[in-house]
Amino acid sequence: MSIFKKIFGGEKSKDEPQNDFTKFSKSIKSDFHNLQDLVEQNAGLSFEKQMVFVDVIGSNSWELDMGKGVITFGNLEFPIQIIGSLSFNSYSWMWGWANTQSSMPENLLIQSNKLKEIGEQKNIKELTDGHFNVDKGFEHKIGMMACGLFKAKSYYCANYGQGTLVVTIDDNKIPQIDKNRLEKVMTSFPQLISGIDLLNHKNTFKNYMIDRDFELNISENKIEGLKNKKILVAEFDELNRLKSLNGKI
Numbered sequence: 001m002s003i004f005k006k007i008f009g010g011e012k013s014k015d016e017p018q019n020d021f022t023k024f025s026k027s028i029k030s031d032f033h034n035l036q037d038l039v040e041q042n043a044g045l046s047f048e049k050q051m052v053f054v055d056v057i058g059s060n061s062w063e064l065d066m067g068k069g070v071i072t073f074g075n076l077e078f079p080i081q082i083i084g085s086l087s088f089n090s091y092s093w094m095w096g097w098a099n100t101q102s103s104m105p106e107n108l109l110i111q112s113n114k115l116k117e118i119g120e121q122k123n124i125k126e127l128t129d130g131h132f133n134v135d136k137g138f139e140h141k142i143g144m145m146a147c148g149l150f151k152a153k154s155y156y157c158a159n160y161g162q163g164t165l166v167v168t169i170d171d172n173k174i175p176q177i178d179k180n181r182l183e184k185v186m187t188s189f190p191q192l193i194s195g196i197d198l199l200n201h202k203n204t205f206k207n208y209m210i211d212r213d214f215e216l217n218i219s220e221n222k223i224e225g226l227k228n229k230k231i232l233v234a235e236f237d238e239l240n241r242l243k244s245l246n247g248k249i
Contacts, residue, residue, distance in 0.1 A: 024215035024226040029207055035126045039141045040200055042148025044208020046155065047192040048177055048184060049147060053154035056174055062158050064165070069108050071156065071167060078174075080167040081111040083146045083155075086139040087163045093138055098130025111150050111168060118149075137196050139166050144196075148211075179212050182230055186247055189234075193242060202240040 032038050060074035070077050082096040082104055096104055096112035119127025126132070143155030143166045153174040158165040178184075189205060198204050206223055209216055214225035214232070225232040232247040 021226060021229070023217045024224070025217075027206070027210050027216045027218070029210055033122065033124075035124055035145075036199060037203075038124075038145045038149070040198060040204040041145075041207045043141070043144045043192060043196065043198060043204050044189060045177065045211040046144035046147040047196075048188045049152075049154045049174075050144075051188065051191075052177065053156070053169070053174055062156070064158065066105065066108070069105065071158065071169070076173065078169045078171045080108065080156075080169055081146075081150070081152075082108045083112050083115070083142060083166045083168060085163050085165045086134070086157075089162060091133060091136075092131060093134045093142070094131045095127075111146060114150075115146065135197075139164050140196055142166055143168070177212075180228065182212075182227060182232065182247065185209075185212065185225075185232060186245060189245060190242070200240045201242040202234075202236045205234050205242070 029041055030037075032041060057073040057076060060076070063072045064070075064080075065072070069079055071080050072078070084093060084095040085099065086093055095116065096109045097116050115127050118124065139157050143157060146152070146166075146168050147155040150168060150170075152168040152170040153176075154169045156167050156169060158167065185208070189208060192198070193201055193204070202223065206216065206218065209223065209225045209232075212225075212227070214227045217224040217226070221236050221238075223234045223236075225234075230248060232245070234245045235243045237243050
């Protein structure tokens with residue numbers, strides 16, 4: 001089954017029913033209760049930001065200057081916040097705030113410490129345990145979550161051989177997402193769910209549409225999004241996995 005297809009709408013015939021825009025309304029994100037909620041609330045737009053950042057840095061390799069608090073790609077330099085790191089040897093995650101042996105500057109751990117505070121307030125174990133085993137793709141889920149929560153321009157997983165350092169990046173050299181390019185949703189969301197194991201596609205898509213300023217009409221197995229008089233329609237199965245994504249854009 002095709003993940004997505006485009007429907008190119010021509011002129012409406014006189015007999016064709018007009019769209020009922022009154023069924024759409026603005027939505028806001030629900031409160032979060034666990035790590036899965038946080039990831040699903042932030043994955044969609046963060047993944048799109050990551051694609052923009054990849055275009056900016058191209059094929060340049062990275063270098064980190066902890067003293068200056070920057071990561072560089074060729075001639076491009078960006079300030080960072082360190083979120084945490086993944087070890088390839090044990091496939092375990094360590095938060096930046098818990099990595100006391102690496103002498104990371106405190107000014108680079110502001111966001112990492114804030115995530116710990118959120119974990120304490122919401123009783124989210126993964127945010128308060130300093131070091132624990134994880135599944136494949138966890139580092140990207142954390143990067144997307146932090147990027148969205150802190151409204152950063154991107155995140156980056158810096159592979160240093162024995163592991164990956166996850167940082168967020170916020171710099172005006174990285175273009176803003178053009179939220180009027182609705183066609184990006186049609187390609188970006190299927191790429192996201194094919195590359196990252198997200199349990200609830202429906203919830204992830206809903207939050208992505210909210211971040212992109214769509215008005216929504218939500219039913220049991222369908223989400224319709226309206227923006228600039230253009231409509232996207234996503235349908236889901238009984239397990240909230242994406243079945244189809246169509247759009248009149």
